[in-house]
Amino acid sequence: MELRRHLSDILASRPDWYRALLATIAERLRVTACEGVIRPGEPMPDFVLPNAEGDLVFSDEMLARGPLVVCFVRGDWCPFCRTNLTALEEALPDIEAAGATLVALMPDTAGHATRAKSALDLHYQVLSDVDNAVGLRFGAVYRVPDEYRDALLSFGIDLGKRHGAETCMLPLPATIIVDAGGIVRSVHVSGDVTDRAEPRDVVACLRALKAGPAASYDR
Amino acid sequence: MELNQIRYFVVLARTLNFTRAAETCNVSQPALTKAIQKLEEELGGPLFHRERSHTQLTDLGRLMITPLERALASAQEAKLQAEAFRHRQSSPLRIGLEYSVPASVLTPVLMVLRRHCEDAELLLRQGSQAKLCERMLASELDLAVVVNGPDLNERLHRWPLFAERYVLICPPEHRFKDRDAVAVDDLADECLLLNEDVDCPVRRFLTHLCEGRGVKPHRQHYADSQEQIVEMVLASLGIAVVGENLPGASSLLRRRFEGEEDSRTIVLTTVAGRQLGPTPALFLKLMRSRGWAKDAGPATKAVTG
Numbered sequence: 386m387e388l389r390r391h392l393s394d395i396l397a398s399r400p401d402w403y404r405a406l407l408a409t410i411a412e413r414l415r416v417t418a419c420e421g422v423i424r425p426g427e428p429m430p431d432f433v434l435p436n437a438e439g440d441l442v443f444s445d446e447m448l449a450r451g452p453l454v455v456c457f458v459r460g461d462w463c464p465f466c467r468t469n470l471t472a473l474e475e476a477l478p479d480i481e482a483a484g485a486t487l488v489a490l491m492p493d494t495a496g497h498a499t500r501a502k503s504a505l506d507l508h509y510q511v512l513s514d515v516d517n518a519v520g521l522r523f524g525a526v527y528r529v530p531d532e533y534r535d536a537l538l539s540f541g542i543d544l545g546k547r548h549g550a551e552t553c554m555l556p557l558p559a560t561i562i563v564d565a566g567g568i569v570r571s572v573h574v575s576g577d578v579t580d581r582a583e584p585r586d587v588v589a590c591l592r593a594l595k596a597g598p599a600a601s602y603d604r
Numbered sequence: 605m606e607l608n609q610i611r612y613f614v615v616l617a618r619t620l621n622f623t624r625a626a627e628t629c630n631v632s633q634p635a636l637t638k639a640i641q642k643l644e645e646e647l648g649g650p651l652f653h654r655e656r657s658h659t660q661l662t663d664l665g666r667l668m669i670t671p672l673e674r675a676l677a678s679a680q681e682a683k684l685q686a687e688a689f690r691h692r693q694s695s696p697l698r699i700g701l702e703y704s705v706p707a708s709v710l711t712p713v714l715m716v717l718r719r720h721c722e723d724a725e726l727l728l729r730q731g732s733q734a735k736l737c738e739r740m741l742a743s744e745l746d747l748a749v750v751v752n753g754p755d756l757n758e759r760l761h762r763w764p765l766f767a768e769r770y771v772l773i774c775p776p777e778h779r780f781k782d783r784d785a786v787a788v789d790d791l792a793d794e795c796l797l798l799n800e801d802v803d804c805p806v807r808r809f810l811t812h813l814c815e816g817r818g819v820k821p822h823r824q825h826y827a828d829s830q831e832q833i834v835e836m837v838l839a840s841l842g843i844a845v846v847g848e849n850l851p852g853a854s855s856l857l858r859r860r861f862e863g864e865e866d867s868r869t870i871v872l873t874t875v876a877g878r879q880l881g882p883t884p885a886l887f888l889k890l891m892r893s894r895g896w897a898k899d900a901g902p903a904t905k906a907v908t909g
C-alpha cells in the first residue's frame with residue numbers, strides 16, 4: 386500500500402478538532418516555512434550527530450559510501466512519523482541495493498532515538514538532532530504554534546521534555562536525497578503530516594542517480 | 605524557517621534599527637525587511653513595532669528572542685562541529701564532577717569521543733558545587749555534572765540527565781540487612797559518615813531529612829570525598845548515603861529510605877550563552893541524546909500526535 390494511504394487512514398482516525406488544527410498548521414507552513422528548505426542543486430550541510438547506539442555519525446563518512454537519503458521526522462511520538470519510518474525500513478533493501486545510505490533525524494533526546502529504533506525494529510541510522518541544529522541548517526524547522534503545543538501536551542506529549550529544551554521547534558517532515566558528491570538532488574517537504582516521500586519514489590530516484598549522471602533536480 | 609531569517613531577527617532585535625541591522629548582516633535593507641516579514645508570517649504575528657523614529661520588539665518578538673537566539677547558536681555550533689571533525693580537529697574538554705556524582709556517568713560518552721577525537725585533551729575535575737560553579741564562570745571548565753538545586757548559579761544552563769534516589773549504604777552484616785527500606789527514625793542509633801562540606805548535596809539532604817523528623821544520629825564522622833566514605837563503610841566505621849547509581853562496592857548493603865522517591869536530579873550545566881568548543885559541544889550532544897538507565901522507560905506507546 387502507498388505510504389500516503391496509510392497516513393490518510395491514520396489522519397481519518399483522529400478527532401475532528403485535531404484534524405482541523407493540523408490542516409491550519411499545514412496551510413500556514415505551506416506558504417511560509419517550506420520555502421526556506423534547502424533546494425535541489427545546493428550542497429548539503431555537513432553534520433555530525435549522535436545515533437541510536439550512542440555513537441557519533443559523520444555525514445562525510447556516509448557520503449563517501451554513496452548517495453544519502455536524509456529523512457527528517459518529528460519523533461516516535463508521532464504516528465505519521467512512525468509509519469514513515471517503518472515504510473522506509475521496508476524499502477531499505479532497495480535503497481541499499483542502489484548504493485545509498487538511509488538516515489533518519491529526530492529532535493528527541495534522552496534515549497528516544499534508541500527506543501524508536503528498537504521499538505520499530507529499524508536497521509538504518511536513527512540520529513538525535515539535538516536542538517534541531519541540523520534541521521535548521523537544512524531550513525526544515527518551524528516553530529510549533531502554541532495551540533499545537535498545547536494539543537500535544539493534552540495527549541501527554543511534552544516536546545520540551547523530549548527535546549531537553551524549551552525552544553519548541555519541530556522539523557518539517559522532509560526527505561532529501563543527496564548524491565555522493567554532497568549535492569542535493571531531490572527534496573520532498575510539506576507542512577502536511579500525511580504528505581511524505583513515497584519510498585518507491587525514493588528508490589526510483591536513487592536508481593536514476595546510479596544509472597547516470599543526468600542532473601535532474603526534483604522538487 | 606531559514607537561518608538567515610533567524611539571524612536577521614536576532615541582529616535586528618539587538619540593534620532595533622533596520623539600517624544598522626542590514627549593514628551588520630551584509631544585506632540590503634529591503635532584503636532584511638522581506639526576510640523579517642516572512643518570519644513574522646510563519647510565527648503568526650509581527651515581531652517588531654515599526655515606528656517612524658524607532659523600532660521596538662512586540663510581545664511575540666520578546667517571546668521569540670531566546671528560542672531563536674538559541675536556535676541560531678545551535679545551528680552555528682553544528683556547522684563548526686562538522687567542520688572541525690571533517691578536519692579531525694579537536695578542542696580540549698574540561699569537565700567538572702560534583703563529589704557525589706560517580707565518574708561512571710561520563711565514561712560511555714568519553715569512550716565514544718575517544719574513538720572519534722583521540723587528540724582532545726581531557727581534564728576531569730572533582731569538586732563541590734560551589735567550587736565547580738566558580739570554575740565554570742571563570743572559563744576553567746566547559747561543563748559540569750552536578751546535583752540540581754536552588755543554589756546553582758543562575759548563569760548556568762541546566763540540562764537534566766536523570767533523577768535518582770539517595771540510598772543508605774551499610775556494611776554487609778548491618779542490622780538493616782533484613783529490611784527493604786529504612787525509616788529516618790532508625791538513624792538515631794547509627795554512626796553516619798558525612799562529607800566535610802556542609803553544602804554537599806548529600807549532606808544537605810540528610811540534614812533536611814533528619815531535622816524534619818527531629819532525629820539526631822548517634823554519632824557522625826567526616827571525610828572529604830565519597831571514595832573515602834565508601835572505604836569507611838567497608839571498614840564498618842559507619843553507614844552513609846549515596847546516589848543510587850554509584851557503581852561498585854557490591855558487598856555493601858543498599859537500602860532506600862521509606863517514602864523517599866527520586867531525591868535528586870543530576871544535571872549537566874554549561875554557562876548560558878557561552879559558545880562551547882567542538883569537542884565539549886559534541887560531548888553535550890552525546891550526553892543529552894542518551895537514555896539514562898532508570899529514566900529510560902519502555903518504548904513510547906501508540907499515542908495520538
